Amino acid sequence: MRHSSFGRFEGKGFMKVSELGEFGLIEMIARRVGKAREPVVLGVGDDASLLQPSPGRQIATTTDMLVEGVHFTREHMPPQDLGFKSLAVNISDLAAMGAEPIQAFVSIGLPPDARVEDVDLFYSGVLDAAGPAMQISGGDTVSSPHGWIISVTLIGQVAAGKALRRDSARPGDTVFVSGPLGDSAAGLALILGKSIVKNRGTAEFLIHSHNRPQPQTAVGIALSSSGLSACAIDVSDGFLQDLGHICESSRVGAKIEAELIPISPQMVSAARENGVETLFWPLTGGEDYSLIFTVSRDNKRNMEELVVSEGLTAICRIGEIVEEEGIELSRGKKPYTLPRDGGYDHFRHE
Amino acid sequence: MRHSSFGRFEGKGFMKVSELGEFGLIEMIARRVGKAREPVVLGVGDDASLLQPSPGRQIATTTDMLVEGVHFTREHMPPQDLGFKSLAVNISDLAAMGAEPIQAFVSIGLPPDARVEDVDLFYSGVLDAAGPAMQISGGDTVSSPHGWIISVTLIGQVAAGKALRRDSARPGDTVFVSGPLGDSAAGLALILGKSIVKNRGTAEFLIHSHNRPQPQTAVGIALSSSGLSACAIDVSDGFLQDLGHICESSRVGAKIEAELIPISPQMVSAARENGVETLFWPLTGGEDYSLIFTVSRDNKRNMEELVVSEGLTAICRIGEIVEEEGIELSRGKKPYTLPRDGGYDHFRHE
Numbered sequence: 001m002r003h004s005s006f007g008r009f010e011g012k013g014f015m016k017v018s019e020l021g022e023f024g025l026i027e028m029i030a031r032r033v034g035k036a037r038e039p040v041v042l043g044v045g046d047d048a049s050l051l052q053p054s055p056g057r058q059i060a061t062t063t064d065m066l067v068e069g070v071h072f073t074r075e076h077m078p079p080q081d082l083g084f085k086s087l088a089v090n091i092s093d094l095a096a097m098g099a100e101p102i103q104a105f106v107s108i109g110l111p112p113d114a115r116v117e118d119v120d121l122f123y124s125g126v127l128d129a130a131g132p133a134m135q136i137s138g139g140d141t142v143s144s145p146h147g148w149i150i151s152v153t154l155i156g157q158v159a160a161g162k163a164l165r166r167d168s169a170r171p172g173d174t175v176f177v178s179g180p181l182g183d184s185a186a187g188l189a190l191i192l193g194k195s196i197v198k199n200r201g202t203a204e205f206l207i208h209s210h211n212r213p214q215p216q217t218a219v220g221i222a223l224s225s226s227g228l229s230a231c232a233i234d235v236s237d238g239f240l241q242d243l244g245h246i247c248e249s250s251r252v253g254a255k256i257e258a259e260l261i262p263i264s265p266q267m268v269s270a271a272r273e274n275g276v277e278t279l280f281w282p283l284t285g286g287e288d289y290s291l292i293f294t295v296s297r298d299n300k301r302n303m304e305e306l307v308v309s310e311g312l313t314a315i316c317r318i319g320e321i322v323e324e325e326g327i328e329l330s331r332g333k334k335p336y337t338l339p340r341d342g343g344y345d346h347f348r349h350e
Numbered sequence: 351m352r353h354s355s356f357g358r359f360e361g362k363g364f365m366k367v368s369e370l371g372e373f374g375l376i377e378m379i380a381r382r383v384g385k386a387r388e389p390v391v392l393g394v395g396d397d398a399s400l401l402q403p404s405p406g407r408q409i410a411t412t413t414d415m416l417v418e419g420v421h422f423t424r425e426h427m428p429p430q431d432l433g434f435k436s437l438a439v440n441i442s443d444l445a446a447m448g449a450e451p452i453q454a455f456v457s458i459g460l461p462p463d464a465r466v467e468d469v470d471l472f473y474s475g476v477l478d479a480a481g482p483a484m485q486i487s488g489g490d491t492v493s494s495p496h497g498w499i500i501s502v503t504l505i506g507q508v509a510a511g512k513a514l515r516r517d518s519a520r521p522g523d524t525v526f527v528s529g530p531l532g533d534s535a536a537g538l539a540l541i542l543g544k545s546i547v548k549n550r551g552t553a554e555f556l557i558h559s560h561n562r563p564q565p566q567t568a569v570g571i572a573l574s575s576s577g578l579s580a581c582a583i584d585v586s587d588g589f590l591q592d593l594g595h596i597c598e599s600s601r602v603g604a605k606i607e608a609e610l611i612p613i614s615p616q617m618v619s620a621a622r623e624n625g626v627e628t629l630f631w632p633l634t635g636g637e638d639y640s641l642i643f644t645v646s647r648d649n650k651r652n653m654e655e656l657v658v659s660e661g662l663t664a665i666c667r668i669g670e671i672v673e674e675e676g677i678e679l680s681r682g683k684k685p686y687t688l689p690r691d692g693g694y695d696h697f698r699h700e
Contacts, residue, residue, distance in 0.1 A: 046515055050508070059401040067495070070495065107413055140414050163392070167396075232397075
C-alpha cells in the first residue's frame with residue numbers, strides 16, 4: 001500500500017516555512033482557525049485566550065507532546081493524520097474524564113525547510129479532529145533544528161463532582177470497554193512493515209484505526225452526566241497497563257474474561273495471517289482510545305438502559321473489579337497467561 | 351564570569367533518565383510538585399486535571415514552546431534558570447491580561463542521556479517561579495533524540511470583562527511601562543560574549559535579569575481589578591515591536607518620549623563600555639517582561655493614587671496614544687530615529 005506522507009512531491013516550487021517567516025505562518029494559522037465564539041471570549045492574537053466557564057462546571061485540562069522520530073515518523077504519517085491524531089489523543093483524555101472538549105492550544109516546532117503545504121495539511125487534520133464544537137484558541141510556532149515537535153493542550157468542562165476518575169473503582173463493579181481493542185496496534189505493525197495483510201480493505205481499515213483514532217466523547221459524557229460511572233481511563237498505553245492504572249489508583253484488582261473483549265474481524269484476520277496470538281494486540285497494543293470504565297452493581301440495570309437509549313451499542317461487559325490486587329485473566333473459564341509484557345516505556349526502549 | 355550549567359560535573363556516576371525510565375521520572379516529578387489543593391480539585395496522575403473556577407471569573411490560558419539550540423543552549427543556561435524562565439515568561443503573559451496564575455502544565459522532552467540531577471534542578475526552578483500560589487497540575491515527559499524541549503501551558507483567572515487586551519488602546523490614553531527595559535538584552539549580549547563588562551556585580555545583575563525575569567503579576571492584577579487600564583502587553587519581542595502589537599490591534603498610533611523610558615544604571619554602563627547606543631537594548635532587545643499599558647484621561651488621577659497605594663513605584667509614564675497609526679519617537683522634543691529594526695523572527699533568522 002502506498003501512503004501519502006510528508007514532502008511527497010519533490011518539486012522545487014514548494015514554499016518553505018523559512019520563506020514565509022514566523023508572522024506569515026502565524027497569520028496563515030490564525031486565518032485557518034477563525035474567530036473566537038462563545039464560550040470562548042478571546043482566541044488567538046493576545047497574550048492569553050479567555051474562556052467563560054459555565055456555572056457548576058469544573059475545568060478539565062490535559063496535555064501531550066509528540067516528537068518526530070519518537071512518536072511518529074514523517075515517512076509513515078501523512079501531516080493531515082498527524083494533525084488529526086495529535087488532537088484526538090487529547091480529546092480522548094478528556095472523554096476519559098467525562099468532559100466535553102472546548103479549547104485546544106496547539107504548539108508546533110518546525111524545521112526551517114518544512115513545507116508550508118505540510119503545515120497547512122497538519123492544521124486541516126487538527127480542525128477535522130476538533131469538529132464544530134472545539135476551538136483552536138492559541139499555541140506557539142517555533143523553529144526546531146531537528147524535525148517536527150507538537151505539543152497540544154486541551155481544555156474541557158465537566159459537571160462539578162461528576163468527573164470519571166481512575167481512583168473510583170470499587171470491588172463488585174462491572175468492568176466495561178467502549179469499543180474494539182487491537183486495531184491500532186495491528187495497523188502500526190502494517191505501517192512499520194512488521195506484518196503483511198493481503199486484503200487491501202483490511203489493511204486500510206487497520207491503518208486508519210491507528211492514524212485517525214475516534215475519541216469516545218459521547219460515551220464519556222453520557223457516563224458522567226448520567227452518574228452511572230465514576231471511573232474511566234482511555235486505552236493509550238495498552239489495555240492491561242491502563243486497567244492496571246485503574247487498579248493501582250483504586251487499590252483493587254480485576255478479573256477479566258478475555259473472550260468477552262471486543263475485537264474486529266479485520267484485526268483477527270491480520271493476526272492469523274501473521275501468526276500473532278489473537279489477544280496480543282488487544283491486550284498489550286495500546287493507542288486504541290476506547291474507554292475502560294466501571295459501573296457499580298446498583299447501576300447495572302440503568303447502564304443497560306443507557307446503552308439502548310444513547311445507542312452506545314459497541315460497549316461490552318468484560319469482567320469485574322475485585323478486592324485482591326492484580327489482574328486475573330481467564331479464557332473460557334480457564335486461567336489465561338499474557339502473551340508478553342504490555343506497554344511502552346519512552347526512555348527504556350531507546 | 352563562570353556560570354554553572356548543564357552537565358557541569360563530568361563524573362560517570364550521575365544517573366541518566368534512560369536508567370530511571372519514564373515511570374521513575376514521572377514519579378520523581380509528581381513527588382516534587384506535591385498534591386493538589388484548592389481551587390485545583392485533581393492534579394497530576396489522571397487523564398486530565400480538574401480546576402474549580404471562581405464565580406464571575408474567566409479562564410485565561412497561554413502557552414509557549416522552548417527548543418534547545420533555538421531558545422536556549424545548555425552551555426549558557428543552568429537548568430534551574432531554564433525551569434524558572436520557562437514558567438516566568440508564561441506567568442508574564444497572564445500578568446499582561448491582568449490574570450492571576452493558578453495552574454501550570456509543564457511538558458518536557460529529554461534526550462536519553464540527560465541527567466536526572468539536571469531534570470531535578472529544572473523542576474526546582476519551575477517551582478521557584480510558581481511560588482506558593484501556583485500549582486503544577488500536569489504535563490508530559492517524553493524522549494527527544496536531539497536535545498531538550500519544553501512546553502508550558504498556564505491557566506489563570508481574571509474577573510469577567512476586566513482582562514487587559516491589546517485591542518483596547520484609545521487615542522488620548524497615556525502610555526506607561528511597569529519597569530526598566532534593556533537589562534535582559536544587555537545580559538544576553540554578555541552571556542553570548544558579544545559584550546564585556548568589567549564590574550562583576552553589573553554583569554551578574556544583567557545576566558540575572560535575562561535568566562530570571564520577574565513577571566509583573568501584581569501590576570497586572572492591580573490594573574485589571576481597579577479597572578484603571580483596559581490594555582496591556584508584556585515586553586517579550588522588544589518594546590517597539592510589542593507597542594506595535596497594541597497599535598495594530600487597537601488601530602491607533604503612539605508618541606513615545608524616549609528619554610522617559612526607564613533604564614537601569616547597570617544597562618547604561620554596559621552600553622557605554624561596549625559602544626552600544628543607550629536606547630538600542632531598551633527599544634529593540636526584548637525579554638524584559640515589563641508591562642506596557644495604557645490609561646484613559648479620566649483615570650489618570652486615580653492611576654497616580656494606585657501607584658502610591660499599591661507601591662507600584664517602578665511605573666513610568668512614557669508617552670501617549672494618538673489617532674495616526676505608527677510609532678513616533680522623540681528625545682528631548684526632537685524626532686528620534688530607531689537604532690535598527692527590533693524583534694526576533696524565529697524562522698527568518700536561521
